[in-house]
Amino acid sequence: MKLFIDVGNTALKWRRRGGDNIEQGGGTHRRDWETALREPLASSQPFESVWIASVAGAEADARIGALISEATGLAAEFYYSVRNDFGVHNCYPEARRLGVDRWVALIECHRRHGAGIVVDCGSALTIDAVDENGAFLGGYIVPGLGMLRTALLRDTADVHVGPGQAGLGLGQSTGECVHNGLLRMSVAFVTDVVVELRERLSDTCPVLVTGGDARELSASFPFDFDLQPDLVLDGLERVAARQK
Numbered sequence: 001m002k003l004f005i006d007v008g009n010t011a012l013k014w015r016r017r018g019g020d021n022i023e024q025g026g027g028t029h030r031r032d033w034e035t036a037l038r039e040p041l042a043s044s045q046p047f048e049s050v051w052i053a054s055v056a057g058a059e060a061d062a063r064i065g066a067l068i069s070e071a072t073g074l075a076a077e078f079y080y081s082v083r084n085d086f087g088v089h090n091c092y093p094e095a096r097r098l099g100v101d102r103w104v105a106l107i108e109c110h111r112r113h114g115a116g117i118v119v120d121c122g123s124a125l126t127i128d129a130v131d132e133n134g135a136f137l138g139g140y141i142v143p144g145l146g147m148l149r150t151a152l153l154r155d156t157a158d159v160h161v162g163p164g165q166a167g168l169g170l171g172q173s174t175g176e177c178v179h180n181g182l183l184r185m186s187v188a189f190v191t192d193v194v195v196e197l198r199e200r201l202s203d204t205c206p207v208l209v210t211g212g213d214a215r216e217l218s219a220s221f222p223f224d225f226d227l228q229p230d231l232v233l234d235g236l237e238r239v240a241a242r243q244k
């Protein structure tokens with residue numbers, strides 16, 4: 001049994017693979033690693049390896065590693081961004097500083113499509129591009145929908161909203177103004193970048209969309225895209241498969 005874990009700033013997502021049998025799950029972790037790891041580690045079969053792509057920080061990674069060793073007797077394999085891997089070239093001055101979720105998603109995108117655009121609608125909304133030669137062209141990091149809403153409500157005295165279905169039209173209540181405004185801002189940003197990148201790469205360059213808000217945001221995307229909710233886990237599993 002192999003275990004793959006994608007640790008983001010809000011959610012921990014996991015995949016257990018035993019031969020052809022796959023089980024997956026995930027949820028918000030609130031940095032309570034013991035609780036967040038309980039379900040992925042609850043397997044009657046022994047683990048042969050545990051692979052982790054984490055952007056939760058060094059302290060979290062140390063704690064997660066210790067909990068996994070306690071539960072499995074294994075040293076978890078933490079994969080971090082590097083200069084070159086799987087034909088992808090990392091453009092960052094310090095390769096390791098690139099979020100490994102972005103890195104493994106780019107690897108998976110490049111291996112499947114050559115050139116591609118990755119939109120990760122998570123705690124942060126990131127957009128990254130890789131060309132047909134594997135050059136990571138760069139990207140953007142902006143607050144995700146949840147973070148935008150939290151910040152707006154935290155830093156204003158009289159903006160109060162409940163849950164609501166967002167559209168792109170003019171809001172006619174506080175809730176609609178907030179929900180529709182945040183959605184439209186996020187969709188407009190992604191659309192602007194995709195249109196420009198499709199002029200630079202190719203007008204049929206695939207756009208892979210992942211992350212907790214992918215369904216909500218992509219419902220309003222005016223361009224064609226490919227929803228890939230497990231892109232980070234897929235990329236991590238590809239990396240792990242190389243190391244026997």
Ligand SMILES: Nc1ncnc2c1ncn2[C@@H]1O[C@H](COP(=O)(O)OP(=O)(O)O)[C@@H](O)[C@H]1O
Nearest residue numbers: 008009010011122123145146147150211212213
């Ligand atoms: N600060 C926040 N307040 C409320 N919701 C948030 C906040 N940060 C993230 N979220 C929500 O949690 C989910 C995180 O997306 P996901 O991609 O699953 O996690 P991660 O960013 O941890 O990889 C998104 O649906 C996002 O809207």
Ligand SMILES: CC(C)(COP(=O)(O)O)[C@@H](O)C(=O)NCCC(=O)O
Nearest residue numbers: 008009055097098099122123124141
């Ligand atoms: C940009 C991110 C916060 C996105 O993480 P997430 O929203 O999935 O929690 C993460 O990729 C990260 O911590 N990156 C490090 C900085 C960088 O990529 O430049």
Ligand SMILES: [K+]
Nearest residue numbers: 008101120122
């Ligand atoms: K993520």
